[in-house]
Amino acid sequence: xxxxxxxxxxxxxxxxxxxxxxxxxxxxxxxxxxxxxxxxxxxxxxxxxxxxxxxxxxxxxxxxxxxxxxxxxxxxxxxxxxxxxxxxxxxxxxxxxxxxxxxxxxxxxxxxxxxxxxxxxxxxxxxxxxxxxxxxxxxxxxxxxxxxxxxxxxxxxxxxxxxxxxxxxxxxxxxxxxxxxxxxxxxxxxxxxxxxxxxxxxxxxxxxxxxxxxxxxxxxxxxxxxxxxxxxxxxxxxxxxxxxxxxxxxxxxxxxxxxxxxxxxxxxxxxxxxxxxxxxxxxxxxxxxxxxxxxxxxxxxxxxxxxxxxxxxxxxxxxxxxxxxxxxxxxxxxxxxxxxxxxxxxxxxxxxxxxxxxxxxxxxx
Numbered sequence: 001x002x003x004x005x006x007x008x009x010x011x012x013x014x015x016x017x018x019x020x021x022x023x024x025x026x027x028x029x030x031x032x033x034x035x036x037x038x039x040x041x042x043x044x045x046x047x048x049x050x051x052x053x054x055x056x057x058x059x060x061x062x063x064x065x066x067x068x069x070x071x072x073x074x075x076x077x078x079x080x081x082x083x084x085x086x087x088x089x090x091x092x093x094x095x096x097x098x099x100x101x102x103x104x105x106x107x108x109x110x111x112x113x114x115x116x117x118x119x120x121x122x123x124x125x126x127x128x129x130x131x132x133x134x135x136x137x138x139x140x141x142x143x144x145x146x147x148x149x150x151x152x153x154x155x156x157x158x159x160x161x162x163x164x165x166x167x168x169x170x171x172x173x174x175x176x177x178x179x180x181x182x183x184x185x186x187x188x189x190x191x192x193x194x195x196x197x198x199x200x201x202x203x204x205x206x207x208x209x210x211x212x213x214x215x216x217x218x219x220x221x222x223x224x225x226x227x228x229x230x231x232x233x234x235x236x237x238x239x240x241x242x243x244x245x246x247x248x249x250x251x252x253x254x255x256x257x258x259x260x261x262x263x264x265x266x267x268x269x270x271x272x273x274x275x276x277x278x279x280x281x282x283x284x285x286x287x288x289x290x291x292x293x294x295x296x297x298x299x300x301x302x303x304x305x306x307x308x309x310x311x312x313x314x315x316x317x318x319x320x321x322x323x324x325x326x327x328x329x330x331x332x333x334x335x336x337x338x339x340x341x342x343x344x345x346x347x348x349x350x351x352x353x354x355x356x357x358x359x360x361x362x363x364x365x
Contacts, residue, residue, distance in 0.1 A: 002311055002356045003319045005029070005038015005073050007281065008046060010324035010345050013331075013338060015045070020342075022046050023064055028342060030068035033349040038319040039065070040074040040114075040279075043101060047108075051100060058107050065109060073319045074112040074139070074177070074279050075105035079119050094119065095126035098138075102127065106134040112278050114139045114177050117158065121165055124174060131173045139177035139278050145261070146182060148269035159273075166276060176273060179281040179323070182265035183303040186218060188285040190339075194329035195255045199239035204333055210237055223262030230256065267306050274314045285326040287347035296354065297347035308355040322348045 006029050014020040020028070022041075029036055044050045048057055065072060079097060081089040089097070098119070105113045113136050115124070124138060131138050140162045142148060150160025159176070166174055192214055193207035202210065213236050221229045233256065234241045240259065243252035270277075283302065290296040298304070308320075322345050330339050 002308065002316055003038055003071075004033070004036040004349055004352055004356070005040060005071070005319045005321040006033070006036060006345060006349075007040035007042075007074075007076075007321045007323045009040070009042050009076075010322055011341050012045070013327045014341055017335075026064050026068055026070060028345075030070055032342075032346060034353055036349055037069060037071050038073040038321055039070050040076065040321040040323075042076045043078065043104070047104065051104070053104070061108050071319075072109040072111065073321060074114050075101070075108065075110040075136075076114045076116075077101040077105070078116045079123075091120055091122045092126070094123035098123055098127035099130050102130055102134055102136050102138075105136050110136060112137045112139050112177070114141055114279075117141060117143060121161055124165070125169075128169065128171060128173060132171070135173075137173045137175060137278050139175050141281065142176055142178045142182060142265075143281075144179065144181040144184065145264040147265045148178065148182070148273050163273070163276060175278040176276045177279050177281060178265075178270070178273075178277060179283050180302055180304065180307060180320075181281075181283040183263050183267050183307055184301050185223070185263050185303055186301040187215065187259045188299075188301045188326070188329070189215060190286050190326055191329040192259055194332065195240060195259060196237060197332060199242070199255060200237070204337065213237075214240075218260060223260055226260070229260060233260070263303070267303050267310065270307065270310045271314065274316065277316070277318065279318050280311075280320045281323045282320040282348065282352065283323045283325060284344075284348050285324075285329070287344050287351065295350070297351050299348070299351070304351060305355055308352070312356065320352060322352075324348070 008022060008025045011020055011025050026039065029039065047053050077098070079094055081094065102113060115138055142159060146159060148159065150157050162176065189208070189211050192211040196202045196207040196210050214233055217232045217236065218229065221232065223229070230241065240256045241254045243254050246253040284299040285301065287297045287299055290298050324341055324344050326339055326344060327341060330337055
């Protein structure tokens with residue numbers, strides 16, 4: 001049975017403005033999400049004085065988790081290879097940092113530790129014996145613009161490396177953590193509006209009006225016929241088509257290339273990697289009410305219904321942890337324009353609960 005949880009990263013804005021502490025966030029998950037019990041954290045955000053928290057924190061954390069009957073699912077670790085002023089961290093140093101985080105994760109009761117993309121597989125191999133000893137599984141996130149198979153010469157090539165490593169070692173303590181952002185089939189309205197405000201200086205009202213026009217064009221054409229899509233969309237929002245050097249390299253790109261890119265992974269590829277998946281990031285950006293269905297919500301841009309149908313068909317017995325990232329595209333409008341993260345996560349869990357428990361014929365792939 002698919003289980004539901006929350007990455008506390010979803011409440012980053014409320015935490016920044018001191019509206020919620022990690023204790024408030026645990027209480028919110030336990031009391032208002034209709035049976036969700038999983039927790040994911042980012043190490044530097046939740047752990048005080050990271051990477052050297054006081055011993056009292058572990059008692060506090062485990063006490064609060066027990067109080068609400070919550071499950072510590074995933075601890076997100078990073079790898080700042082430039083943290084020392086005199087050198088870039090070596091493979092051995094990276095491995096030691098992984099081991100350090102594994103020990104913190106273990107003391108907090110986590111069963112998984114997500115690694116940031118780019119951690120050398122040699123460091124993972126050096127840390128693997130400790131992961132097995134502590135029974136904390138390391139996961140490699142599969143994040144947009146990756147696919148669920150190796151694409152040589154791209155960022156996505158590492159998934160082939162990860163699977164080869166798992167097969168070679170036979171380990172049960174290294175696996176994959178897909179992010180549902182790879183299944184995004186349509187642009188998110190708040191992000192389109194944000195790009196219009198940034199690139200063309202539109203007001204809030206104007207930006208959402210033009211965003212509606214662009215999304216209507218996208219709904220008509222889709223992402224596959226990029227030439228026709230751009231031909232119709234550029235006259236509506238020329239500022240989105242101004243080419244600039246890409247910060248990721250690869251020549252000139254425009255905002256439209258990102259907004260209208262379509263999914264980076266074929267959803268059916270979930271079948272091919274299911275055996276390697278330990279947990280999942282339920283990425284979402286904008287939960288809106290389903291037309292004609294009061295109280296039911298959806299993220300129109302991401303293939304949740306189809307993805308959850310496949311997970312159900314494969315008897316996936318892990319967590320989908322909500323990861324809300326819609327705050328970023330609305331923070332330029334001032335404090336009064338901030339989105340309600342708590343409500344967004346509640347809506348996300350209404351949707352996931354509904355899809356997880358709907359086994360009707362239209363939910364099969």
